[in-house]
Amino acid sequence: MIRIQQLGQQLNATKSTLTIQDSRSGKKYEIPISNNFIKASDLEKIKDDKGSIIRSYDPGYMNTVNCTSKISFIDGDNGILEYRGYPIEQLAEKSNYLEVAFLLIYGELPTQLQYDKWCKKIQTHTFVHQDLYGLLSQFRYDAHPMGMVISSLSAVSTLHPEANPALSGQNIYADQKSRNKQIHRMIGSITTITALAYRNRIGRQPNQPHQQLGYVENFLYMMDRLNESSYKPHPTIAKVLDILFILHAEHELNCSTSAVRHLTSSGVDIYTAIAGAAAALYGPKHGGANEAVLRMLEKIGSKQNIPQFIENVKNKKALLFGFGHRVYKSYDPRAKIVKQLAYQVFDLVGKDPLIEIALELENIALNDKYFKDRSLYPNVDFYTGIIYKALGFPTDMFPLLFAIPRISGWLAHWCEFLDDPENKIVRPRQNYQGYQPREYVPIDQRKETDAYIHAPSTSFSTRRNVSVQK
Numbered sequence: 001m002i003r004i005q006q007l008g009q010q011l012n013a014t015k016s017t018l019t020i021q022d023s024r025s026g027k028k029y030e031i032p033i034s035n036n037f038i039k040a041s042d043l044e045k046i047k048d049d050k051g052s053i054i055r056s057y058d059p060g061y062m063n064t065v066n067c068t069s070k071i072s073f074i075d076g077d078n079g080i081l082e083y084r085g086y087p088i089e090q091l092a093e094k095s096n097y098l099e100v101a102f103l104l105i106y107g108e109l110p111t112q113l114q115y116d117k118w119c120k121k122i123q124t125h126t127f128v129h130q131d132l133y134g135l136l137s138q139f140r141y142d143a144h145p146m147g148m149v150i151s152s153l154s155a156v157s158t159l160h161p162e163a164n165p166a167l168s169g170q171n172i173y174a175d176q177k178s179r180n181k182q183i184h185r186m187i188g189s190i191t192t193i194t195a196l197a198y199r200n201r202i203g204r205q206p207n208q209p210h211q212q213l214g215y216v217e218n219f220l221y222m223m224d225r226l227n228e229s230s231y232k233p234h235p236t237i238a239k240v241l242d243i244l245f246i247l248h249a250e251h252e253l254n255c256s257t258s259a260v261r262h263l264t265s266s267g268v269d270i271y272t273a274i275a276g277a278a279a280a281l282y283g284p285k286h287g288g289a290n291e292a293v294l295r296m297l298e299k300i301g302s303k304q305n306i307p308q309f310i311e312n313v314k315n316k317k318a319l320l321f322g323f324g325h326r327v328y329k330s331y332d333p334r335a336k337i338v339k340q341l342a343y344q345v346f347d348l349v350g351k352d353p354l355i356e357i358a359l360e361l362e363n364i365a366l367n368d369k370y371f372k373d374r375s376l377y378p379n380v381d382f383y384t385g386i387i388y389k390a391l392g393f394p395t396d397m398f399p400l401l402f403a404i405p406r407i408s409g410w411l412a413h414w415c416e417f418l419d420d421p422e423n424k425i426v427r428p429r430q431n432y433q434g435y436q437p438r439e440y441v442p443i444d445q446r447k448e449t450d451a452y453i454h455a456p457s458t459s460f461s462t463r464r465n466v467s468v469q470k
C-alpha cells in the first residue's frame with residue numbers, strides 16, 4: 001500500500017498497466033495500475049458479444065480496495081500498526097486516548113492549547129440528554145448492554161434533529177463547526193451512555209459525570225461510585241484502560257468501520273451511522289470476540305481439556321476465538337502490548353486462573369501445523385477479555401469496552417468519507433443466479449415445495465397450541 005513518503009516517487013514513476021486478453025473475443029485490454037490496484041470501473045471496457053460488461057466478484061471484500069485513506073496503516077505480514085504514521089507502540093507508551101482520538105480525527109497530534117480545549121469540549125458533552133436516562137431504565141435487567149447502547153445511540157439521533165441531514169439539509173456536515181459538535185457529543189456521551197446501561201443492569205442510580213476527572217477516570221467513576229464523596233478509580237486501572245482504549249481506537253476498514261462508511265454514503269445522520277457500526281461490532285467475529293474468548297476459556301475449564309478443544313477446532317467443530325485476522329498474518333502488535341498489560345493488572349488485583357489456560361492454548365496453537373499453515377496468531381481480543389474479567393467487568397460489557405474507543409476511529413472515517421469527492425453511495429453488484437421471469441401462480445394451483453418453514457416452539461406455545469387447536 002502506498003504511503004505519503006512514497007507518493008512523490010510513485011507520481012514520477014512510469015505508468016504501469018495490466019494487459020488482459022479476453023479469450024472469448026481474443027481482444028487485448030490495457031488496464032492502468034495505480035498504487036498496486038486496478039480500478040474495477042476500468043474492467044467495464046471488457047464486454048462479451050452481447051455487450052455485458054465484466055465485473056470482479058469478491059464476497060467479503062477479500063481483495064477489494066474500497067477507499068483512499070490516510071488514517072491508519074497496517075502491515076499484516078510484519079505486524080505493524082500505525083495511526084497517522086505513529087507506531088502503535090509509541091502511542092501506547094507516550095500518549096493518552098483523548099490525544100489519540102484528536103490525532104485520528106484531525107490528522108495531527110494536538111498542541112497543548114488544542115488539547116486542553118478538546119478535552120474540555122468532550123468533558124462538557126459527557127452530560128447527556130435527560131431522555132436517555134428514561135430510555136435506558138426501560139430495558140430489562142438482563143438486556144445485553146450492547147443492545148442497550150446501540151438503541152441509545154440511535155435514540156440520540158432523534159434528540160438532535162438540527163444535526164440530522166434528513167431534517168436539516170444534506171449539507172449540514174459540510175460546516176466544520178457542526179461536524180465538530182457531533183464529534184464532541186459522540187465521544188463525550190458514549191462513556192455516559194455505557195455507564196448508564198451498566199448502572200441500570202446492576203440496579204443502581206446513575207452517577208453524574210465528574211468534571212474534574214480525566215476521560216477514562218470519569219467513565220470508571222460513573223460506573224463504580226456508590227456513595228463516596230470523593231471516589232476516584234485506581235490510577236493503574238485507569239491507565240491500563242486508557243492504553244486499551246488507544247489500542248482499540250482505530251483499525252482501518254474492519255467490518256464496523258466499513259459499516260460506518262457504508263451508512264455515511266447514504267447521507268444518514270452520524271448517530272444512526274454510529275449505531276449501525278456498533279451493531280456490526282457486536283458480532284462475535286468482530287468486537288464480540290473478546291466476550292467469545294472468555295466464554296471459550298471458561299468452557300475449556302482446565303488445561304487438560306485443551307488438546308480435545310484444539311482437535312475440535314481443527315475438525316471445524318469449534319472456532320479458536322481471539323485467533324486469526326483478515327489482515328494480520330503474524331502476531332497482532334496490539335496483542336503483544338495487551339499481554340504485558342495483563343500482568344500489570346494481575347499485580348494489582350490478583351491473577352485470573354483463566355490466564356494459565358490462555359497461555360497454554362496460545363502455546364499449543366502457535367506450534368500446531370493447522371494454525372501455522374493458516375498463519376493464525378493471537379489477535380487483540382485474545383488477552384483483553386482476561387484483563388476485563390480480572391478487573392471485574394461483566395463479560396457482556398466487553399464489546400462496549402471496545403466500542404467506546406472505536407468511536408474515534410469511526411468518526412475519523414466519517415470525516416474522511418465526507419471530504420473525499422470520490423465517494424459515492426455504496427451499491428455493490430450481485431451475481432444473480434435466480435429464476436428467469438415467470439408467471440404468478442394462484443395459491444390453489446401451487447405445488448408443495450421443500451421450503452423448510454418450521455421454527456422451534458417454546459413450551460408455552462406447545463401448551464397454547466393444543467388449547468387453541470380444535
Ligand SMILES: CC(C)(COP(=O)(O)OP(=O)(O)OC[C@H]1O[C@@H](n2cnc3c(N)ncnc32)[C@H](O)[C@@H]1OP(=O)(O)O)[C@@H](O)C(=O)NCCC(=O)NCCS
Pocket residue numbers: 284285286287289313318319320321322323324325326327374376379380381
Ligand atoms: C477474524 C476472522 C473472522 C478472519 O477471517 P477470514 O480472514 O475470513 O479468514 P478465514 O475464515 O477464511 O480463515 C482461513 C482459514 O483459517 C481458519 N480459521 C481462521 N480463523 C480461525 C480460528 N479463529 N479458529 C480456527 N480456524 C480458523 C478457517 O477455518 C480457514 O480454514 P480453511 O482454509 O481450512 O477453510 C477469523 O480468523 C475468525 O473468525 N477468528 C475468530 C474470531 C476473532 O477472534 N475475531 C476477532 C478479530 S480481531
